[in-house]
Amino acid sequence: MAKGTLYNKVWDAHVVDKLPxxxxxxxxxxxxxxxxxxxxxxxxxxxxxxxVAYPQRTFATVDHIVPTQSQARPFQDNEAEQMMGAIExxxxxxxxxxxxxxxxxxxxxxxxxxxNGLTQPGMTIACGDSHTSTHGAFGTLAFGIGTTQVRxxxxxxxxxxxxxxxxxxxxxxxxxxxVTAKDVTLYIIQKLGVKGGxxxxxxxxxxxxxxxxxxxxxTVCNMAIEGGARVGYVNPDQTTFDYLKGRKFSPAADKWDKxxxxxxxxxxxxxxxxxxVVDFNGGDIEPIVTWGITPDQSVGVNDxxxxxxxFSADEVKxxxxxxxxxxxxxxxxxxxxxxxxxFIGSCTNGxxxxxxxxxxxxxGRKVSKTVRAFVVPGSQQVKAAAEKEGLDKIFTxxxxxxxxxxxxxxxxxxxxxxxxxxLSASSSNRNFIGRQGSKDxxxxxxxxxxxxxxxxxxxxxxxxxVLK
Amino acid sequence: MSKINQIEGKAVPVEGNDIxxxxxxxxxxxxxxxxxxxxxxxxxxxxxxxEGKPKGHPFDLPxxxxxxxxxxxxxxxxxxxxxxAPQSLMRWGIRAIVGESFAEIFAGNCxxxxxxxxxVGRADMEKLQALAKQKPETQFLLDLDKKALYSExxxxxxxxxxxxxxxxxxxxxxxxxxxxxxxxxxTADVAKKLPYVAGF
Ligand code: SF4
Numbered sequence: 001m002a003k004g005t006l007y008n009k010v011w012d013a014h015v016v017d018k019l020p021x022x023x024x025x026x027x028x029x030x031x032x033x034x035x036x037x038x039x040x041x042x043x044x045x046x047x048x049x050x051x052v053a054y055p056q057r058t059f060a061t062v063d064h065i066v067p068t069q070s071q072a073r074p075f076q077d078n079e080a081e082q083m084m085g086a087i088e089x090x091x092x093x094x095x096x097x098x099x100x101x102x103x104x105x106x107x108x109x110x111x112x113x114x115x116n117g118l119t120q121p122g123m124t125i126a127c128g129d130s131h132t133s134t135h136g137a138f139g140t141l142a143f144g145i146g147t148t149q150v151r152x153x154x155x156x157x158x159x160x161x162x163x164x165x166x167x168x169x170x171x172x173x174x175x176x177x178x179v180t181a182k183d184v185t186l187y188i189i190q191k192l193g194v195k196g197g198x199x200x201x202x203x204x205x206x207x208x209x210x211x212x213x214x215x216x217x218x219t220v221c222n223m224a225i226e227g228g229a230r231v232g233y234v235n236p237d238q239t240t241f242d243y244l245k246g247r248k249f250s251p252a253a254d255k256w257d258k259x260x261x262x263x264x265x266x267x268x269x270x271x272x273x274x275x276x277v278v279d280f281n282g283g284d285i286e287p288i289v290t291w292g293i294t295p296d297q298s299v300g301v302n303d304x305x306x307x308x309x310x311f312s313a314d315e316v317k318x319x320x321x322x323x324x325x326x327x328x329x330x331x332x333x334x335x336x337x338x339x340x341x342x343f344i345g346s347c348t349n350g351x352x353x354x355x356x357x358x359x360x361x362x363x364g365r366k367v368s369k370t371v372r373a374f375v376v377p378g379s380q381q382v383k384a385a386a387e388k389e390g391l392d393k394i395f396t397x398x399x400x401x402x403x404x405x406x407x408x409x410x411x412x413x414x415x416x417x418x419x420x421x422x423l424s425a426s427s428s429n430r431n432f433i434g435r436q437g438s439k440d441x442x443x444x445x446x447x448x449x450x451x452x453x454x455x456x457x458x459x460x461x462x463x464x465x466v467l468k
Numbered sequence: 469m470s471k472i473n474q475i476e477g478k479a480v481p482v483e484g485n486d487i488x489x490x491x492x493x494x495x496x497x498x499x500x501x502x503x504x505x506x507x508x509x510x511x512x513x514x515x516x517x518x519e520g521k522p523k524g525h526p527f528d529l530p531x532x533x534x535x536x537x538x539x540x541x542x543x544x545x546x547x548x549x550x551x552x553a554p555q556s557l558m559r560w561g562i563r564a565i566v567g568e569s570f571a572e573i574f575a576g577n578c579x580x581x582x583x584x585x586x587x588v589g590r591a592d593m594e595k596l597q598a599l600a601k602q603k604p605e606t607q608f609l610l611d612l613d614k615k616a617l618y619s620e621x622x623x624x625x626x627x628x629x630x631x632x633x634x635x636x637x638x639x640x641x642x643x644x645x646x647x648x649x650x651x652x653x654x655t656a657d658v659a660k661k662l663p664y665v666a667g668f
Pocket of ligand 1: 063410411428
């Protein structure tokens, strides 16, 4: 059992009771909802005649189904319009704050929480979306939940939960130039596997994380779930506090010192005990690309694709399926693989710093004629900030489309979809079969700068060579 | 709420590790605002070709029609938290899932729908899947009190299940809202002690 970790402290501060099942009832400090996983939950509480217990602790936005070419209503897609209508009605009926299009704060649920200062250290957070782990970057315990659990949080502000074990994941040393937070998170998943985190919360630390910005920490925590860990977090420090100062829902300046002391008290103790500790060296990490159908099937961009014989008997079937689906060959280089689509965006890499990195590559260059390339800011705020810096012009001049905020082709529930066997270079988080809207479509995950490089070259490329 | 102690029925094997929830239910079906139709969609893109013709997935083979138990391999249900995945399996007819391992959110979602997710070792799963394929008419009985799986009345093997999940199912408290609501007073006490809720 872990002791003295942030996980333990936040958990203890929020336990309501031990339930007869052996699970714990945990108070949820912040509940974020979106249009896809909430309508059924609202229906369930209506059926039982219940109310939202703590409406002031619940915030709603729309992201998954919204079209990114135009946010004009009604949407052309009837089902999307219906879904939009349902969340509008539910937030009105139950008195929940709603970041709609007019608010200027609409965006992907995991981007708007932090940028509005809703996500704060020491909180428990839940959202009907597996990438809720993103919020752990602030030293929170943030859980992705299913719709029936969304119902529980709406009705009671609590969840019935089992305790997790805690694994400390250290990345020390220095990253090489051109290596980003996305490469770090893909590297950790490659090393620990997609099942490695089952039953664990990941505490990320070490000098690489100490030096990371909040946006970089969010990119890593976002993909904790891709490694099987439901929760991932970084201890709060000065970087965290500086980020939060002055944001819309951040505590007032006159209470700041008191608040910071409270937040600091949650950080893991120096002598904290973990259930497991793993160490990586940041200097070993290369720009990474996936080649398969699970996020742990990845290689350094200059590496050759692994031979099937390198995998354990357990993995062979998935590896063979991956090669077949991707139409790639063991032993071949991944660099130079032609792409059809380039997608920059998502809750993993749709923040301002991601767009800046991609714009550095796009600036003064042209997207290959064979590639459909688009940039989708993660929120209206990100979009406005990027436009203020002129990033939109850099992208459009290079031949990228510049879109409205939303999830877009991360999961293709809106009109942004792959067609047929198209292959996309994507800054999102899942390369699952069918994930980007075509059941035969193919996805290669990488950092936003690497996506921009691939867009320009028309094929998988090493961003460091493109920038030379 | 009903107590779930035993589940009986034929079993359908779906082989492969890391079958994610996008494969269990493609995202386009998440656009419906109720779960009502989800039973039509499990494994849709693996079951049907572009014209909607069945490709021979176990869910469409006559010998597995009416199965209540699903046999799967490692890390089943990884990826998205969409409850549409267990909803689609449940509405197709699945009442229990036996696998080598499950993704956490998926297993939690199943429990809240009253679907046990129980685990066995790799060798045992190979035997179970082979038995279901060779003799699909085999009737299985999954007993949560004894943590044993019986085939044709004979004890076949022991399985593991997370104790709190087992308790919730056998005591009929798997739909947790009632339990949580009963503690509304204690919940308010915790809220009062949290400065970010009560005020710094
Ligand atoms: S961007 Fe992708 S992963 Fe993130 S919330 Fe949207 S659909 Fe989910």
